[in-house]
Amino acid sequence: MLMLGIETSCDETGVALVQANAPTPQLLAHALHSQIAAHVPYGGVVPELASRDHIRRLVPLTQQVLAQAGVAPAEVGAVAVTAGPGLAGALLVGTGFATGLAQAWGVPLMAVHHLEGHLLSPFIGQPALTFPFLALLVSGGHTQLMAVHGVGRYELLGQTLDDAAGEAFDKSAKLLGLPYPGGPALAKMAQQGNARAFDLPRPLLQQPNLDFSFAGLKTAVATRRRAMGDQPPAQALADLAASTQAAIVDVLMQKSRRALQQTQLPTMVVAGGVGANAALREALNAMALEQKVSIHYPDLAWCTDNGAMIAWAAAMRWQAGLANLGPARGLPVQPRWSLAGAESA
Numbered sequence: 001m002l003m004l005g006i007e008t009s010c011d012e013t014g015v016a017l018v019q020a021n022a023p024t025p026q027l028l029a030h031a032l033h034s035q036i037a038a039h040v041p042y043g044g045v046v047p048e049l050a051s052r053d054h055i056r057r058l059v060p061l062t063q064q065v066l067a068q069a070g071v072a073p074a075e076v077g078a079v080a081v082t083a084g085p086g087l088a089g090a091l092l093v094g095t096g097f098a099t100g101l102a103q104a105w106g107v108p109l110m111a112v113h114h115l116e117g118h119l120l121s122p123f124i125g126q127p128a129l130t131f132p133f134l135a136l137l138v139s140g141g142h143t144q145l146m147a148v149h150g151v152g153r154y155e156l157l158g159q160t161l162d163d164a165a166g167e168a169f170d171k172s173a174k175l176l177g178l179p180y181p182g183g184p185a186l187a188k189m190a191q192q193g194n195a196r197a198f199d200l201p202r203p204l205l206q207q208p209n210l211d212f213s214f215a216g217l218k219t220a221v222a223t224r225r226r227a228m229g230d231q232p233p234a235q236a237l238a239d240l241a242a243s244t245q246a247a248i249v250d251v252l253m254q255k256s257r258r259a260l261q262q263t264q265l266p267t268m269v270v271a272g273g274v275g276a277n278a279a280l281r282e283a284l285n286a287m288a289l290e291q292k293v294s295i296h297y298p299d300l301a302w303c304t305d306n307g308a309m310i311a312w313a314a315a316m317r318w319q320a321g322l323a324n325l326g327p328a329r330g331l332p333v334q335p336r337w338s339l340a341g342a343e344s345a
């Protein structure tokens, strides 16, 4: 069963082809176009520009993936596409294109939850990973801790009450004068700084739950930045970047530790764009060692949005008998969609 996966929920156009037959899925080819350069002048993603660019990229990327894999359209068994959550217009482009392909090729269409793609991405090329595990999902739009019991069996343990971890990186980076996307830029600047220079808040850390809150951090960063005046020394900015990163990492690490202690899960996986952050990986690795759990990350290529994770999640659902392969009739997109409801996709 060959699955074509399509991702257009935000600012990356991703297409991939996965062989879904047992024992483990196999990634045959993938292609990605990142729109970052198009959005940089605006300091963030412009939804209409994102939609238009997805339209331009989907056909060539799909042709490229089929050619790379040496697969003819007639051999593709199903088309899987991100149906949410994400930007409504961007999702509509992907689902519209996927519907057209599935109709033209006479194959079923499958809706995939974007966060399920992230959640299962550590399995790509890592056949040793097994359920159950604790998942820390940290992206530009979401921050969640989940107990993952199997494909489609996701128990939400805690999540952010306001900004996502990636948003905290992005907004703080903007306050420091760094370009979009702020996460990697802030991480780079932080390398030159002293993480103990500023004592920034660690919201909800003292509360026993597994929820997060990052909106207050952004305000604290804004206040510290303003206090530096118009021409702050580069070192002061780097110190603030390092302290900001340390505050985000500290909260993510400590809540993850609490979740491991509460659930007694033997394994942890980290998924989503912020999972690419080196300081976060270092802190989580040390914590996992101390808690005697094994920790897994997707390859860096699968941390940020991509088509491979969508095709892979589709393949794992299909293997688990949860594929919901519907006729290619067009899909409702779900810009807001809870992962706990992904089974009904």
Ligand code: KG4
Binding pocket: 010, 138, 139, 140, 141, 142, 165, 166, 167, 169, 170, 181, 182, 183, 184, 187, 272, 273, 274, 275, 276, 277, 278, 303, 304, 305
């Ligand atoms: O998963 P993703 O590609 O898109 C969403 O589904 O949101 O995550 C994007 C987020 C952005 O907020 C970006 O700044 C952040 O991940 N990010 C990072 C790093 N690389 C990406 N944050 C911190 N450090 C990084 N190295």
Ligand code: ZN
Binding pocket: 114, 118, 139, 140, 272, 273, 304, 305
């Ligand atoms: Zn994502």
